[in-house]
Amino acid sequence: xxxxxxxxxxxxxxxxxxxxxxxxxxxxxxxxxxxxxxxxxxxxxxxxxxxxxxxxxxxxxxxxxxxxxxxxxxxxxxxxxxxxxxxxxxxxxxxxxxxxxxxxxxxxxxxxxxxxxxxxxxxxxxxxxxxxxxxxxxxxxxxxxxxxxxxxxxxxxxxxxxxxxxxxxxxxxxxxxxxxxxxxxxxxxxxxxxxxxxxxxxxxxxxxxxxxxxxxxxxxxxxxxxxxxxxxxxxxxxxxxxxxxxxxxxxxxxxxxxxxxxxxxxxxxxxxxxxxxxxxxxxxxxxxxxxxxxxxxxxxxxxxxxxxxxxxxxxxxxxxxxxxxxxxxxxxxxxxxxxxxxxxxxxxxxxxxxxxxxxxxxxxxxxxxxxxxxxxxxxxxxxxxxxxxxxxxx
Numbered sequence: 001x002x003x004x005x006x007x008x009x010x011x012x013x014x015x016x017x018x019x020x021x022x023x024x025x026x027x028x029x030x031x032x033x034x035x036x037x038x039x040x041x042x043x044x045x046x047x048x049x050x051x052x053x054x055x056x057x058x059x060x061x062x063x064x065x066x067x068x069x070x071x072x073x074x075x076x077x078x079x080x081x082x083x084x085x086x087x088x089x090x091x092x093x094x095x096x097x098x099x100x101x102x103x104x105x106x107x108x109x110x111x112x113x114x115x116x117x118x119x120x121x122x123x124x125x126x127x128x129x130x131x132x133x134x135x136x137x138x139x140x141x142x143x144x145x146x147x148x149x150x151x152x153x154x155x156x157x158x159x160x161x162x163x164x165x166x167x168x169x170x171x172x173x174x175x176x177x178x179x180x181x182x183x184x185x186x187x188x189x190x191x192x193x194x195x196x197x198x199x200x201x202x203x204x205x206x207x208x209x210x211x212x213x214x215x216x217x218x219x220x221x222x223x224x225x226x227x228x229x230x231x232x233x234x235x236x237x238x239x240x241x242x243x244x245x246x247x248x249x250x251x252x253x254x255x256x257x258x259x260x261x262x263x264x265x266x267x268x269x270x271x272x273x274x275x276x277x278x279x280x281x282x283x284x285x286x287x288x289x290x291x292x293x294x295x296x297x298x299x300x301x302x303x304x305x306x307x308x309x310x311x312x313x314x315x316x317x318x319x320x321x322x323x324x325x326x327x328x329x330x331x332x333x334x335x336x337x338x339x340x341x342x343x344x345x346x347x348x349x350x351x352x353x354x355x356x357x358x359x360x361x362x363x364x365x366x367x368x369x370x371x372x373x374x375x376x377x378x379x380x381x382x383x384x385x386x387x388x389x390x391x392x393x394x
Contacts, residue, residue: 001273003384004234006098007225008347010043012036013215016181016335019114022212026116029214030059031067034107037216042228043105048218050075050103052093054086055338059111075103079240079376084285084331085260085369087339088376089240094219104220110340111214133251141287142207144251145371146199149290152257153201156304158297160201162311163289164192166325167205167332169316170286174329177355181209182333206289208331215340217347222384231351236386237271239264240368240376259294259370264377269300272379276300277390279379280361281324281349283342285369286331295370296323299377318356327356339368343378350382362387 012033014024022029038045046069051061061076075097079086087110094106138144152158171187174180185191187205195204225232243263245254253260269275276299284292293311296302301323302310310323318324328334328345335341346364348354362383368376381387 001236001386003222004236004381004386005222006095006219007222007232007234008217008219008380009225009228009232010037010039010041010218011216011344011347012040013341013344014213015179016337017212018181019210019212022113022115024113026111026113026214027059027063027067029113029212030109030111030216031064033109033111033214033216034064034068037107037218040229041218043218045069046071048105048107049073050094050097050106052077052079052090052097052106052108053110054079054090055083055110057110058117059109075106079374082369082372082374082376084287084339085372085375086240087285087343087368088238088366088378089368089374091217091219091235091343091366091378092238092240092376095235095238098219098221104224106219107216108219108343109214109216110338112338113212115212140199142199142202145288145290146202147251148257148294148371149288150201152290152294156257158293158304159308162293162307163201163206165311165313165316166284166286166289166292167192168313170326170330170332171205172313172317173327173356174333177328177334180329180334181211182329185333202288202290205332208287208336211335211337213335213337213341215337215344217343233347233350234381234384234386236274236363236379236381237268238376238378239267239271240374242374246373257294259291259298260372260375261295261367261370261377262298264375265299268377268379272386273389274363274379274386275389278387279363279365281318281327281358281364282367283327283346283364284325284330284367285339285342286326291371292367295367298370299365299367318358324356324358327354327358342366346378346380350380
């Protein structure tokens, strides 16, 4: 594997406010997050010359140059399609900008506030779920993903306990994360099992929240990163896209139960020479608990046959689990920012700053929007060369 050529040098995030309750408008939230990321990186915000976001973010680069005092704008881009599926894809675009010489210091971000952008679920329902869906009574993500999740359970034999384990692990980590919106909710078996159905088999606690918040990560070359911080987090590889018969196929995906992670994951594994066996911790996009289970299968962490054995609460929690996930609570329980909080937690975890540290963690995978029409994967490491591949279990 070639040494990583770019690295994260700083991150910032605001508090997660209940949707519509932020005291600040969207752009101010974002500027706060970028200010914090720049302060951590030890740079002036004016030196940021590249901007990347996703998910129809309204805060495009040129709008930010004035308040940031940008010296020169050299890159501004948005990942089209996929909603939260573009979260790690935006990181791939930052890498492209830096490696091509188009920009030197790129901030990847996502901001959302109902007062500015409207309610996220409304935007998704009106955008992705158009007439072809509504003609069949589907006008919300929970309904479509409920169908796919039911197929995963009934046709593929994945036990419903895997969904519960993802939810309970997320809330367990949130209970130990001071800023998490779900920090006070202990998700017992009784609480989960008695929660109302949203769209069978999806229950209330299988579902993500909607929040007003912003988060940002600053990337630069690996060489420059070493001069800016003693805790650079290296990007080993990132990819986004989807395999054939995905995209906007109106529920004609093949196989129907699967995630859209297989294609970007394959390219990341090929590029790095690593496999799921080399990953110490995973930050999963969880709009609902079915898609991340499909993603873990397609990423190679388990099969449909072994999902019930691998995806247990004990295995999914830090510090002792074999596959810790969403170590700040993730989209379900830390707060929902269209997946950007997961990327921040990946950097935080590998810098040794997570509220739920994974002992000796060197490699963290970020999964973006695993059942969107476009999804993405990013692989981070504490060492520029990455680990020696684990061939014994790969």
